[in-house]
Amino acid sequence: GAVVSQHPSRVICKSGTSVKIECRSLDFQATTMFWYRQFPKQSLMLMATSNEGSKATYEQGVEKDKFLINHASLTLSTLTVTSAHPEDSSFYICSARVTPAETQYFGPGTRLLVL
């Protein structure tokens, strides 16, 4: 149980285009989903927290107009990187929380490369 999927697993795009990443909780309902960014050989950096049906809460320094997050249902959250640039290239990981417990279950990640 507690499986989280992400799609796509990797994506290559041209600079200036937008990329959408999906995060799904497959066998449970997640009222809260989290989006992280991970640089090579570093820990995870929380970008934003999204609650189903409400606006995402962004961490300091994360541009909400660049990283659009939608959490339209209890099993799906999307992260859209708008007008992507090479510096946005990274590994993006989502997680979903099973309430009332505090465990976060993580997706397999999405490798984004912006050329």
Next chain:
Amino acid sequence: AQSVTQPDIHITVSEGASLELRCNYSYGATPYLFWYVQSPGQGLQLLLKYFSGDTLVQGIKGFEAEFKRSQSSFNLRKPSVHWSDAAEYFCAVGAGGNQFYFGTGTSLTVIP
């Protein structure tokens, strides 16, 4: 402020040897504690967690961890390491609500 410290950036052990990965946290109350493992290019897999009760918790893949309140520690252990255990290990602390803090990770290399 809450924080999670993993003092060892990189550890190398021989296959079959025992393993202990250290994790210390700073938090005013008893937090929720987690250990995750990440293989290269993959997401994070939950190894074990501590919420309350018995301070020695068993996880998957033969791992265990012990919560020591007096030392603010939650060290991960395995009695006999396998080559497939080579990965990055992250300790994490849930401090209630949406607060969740990761350590910087410990990279484990297993030599034959």
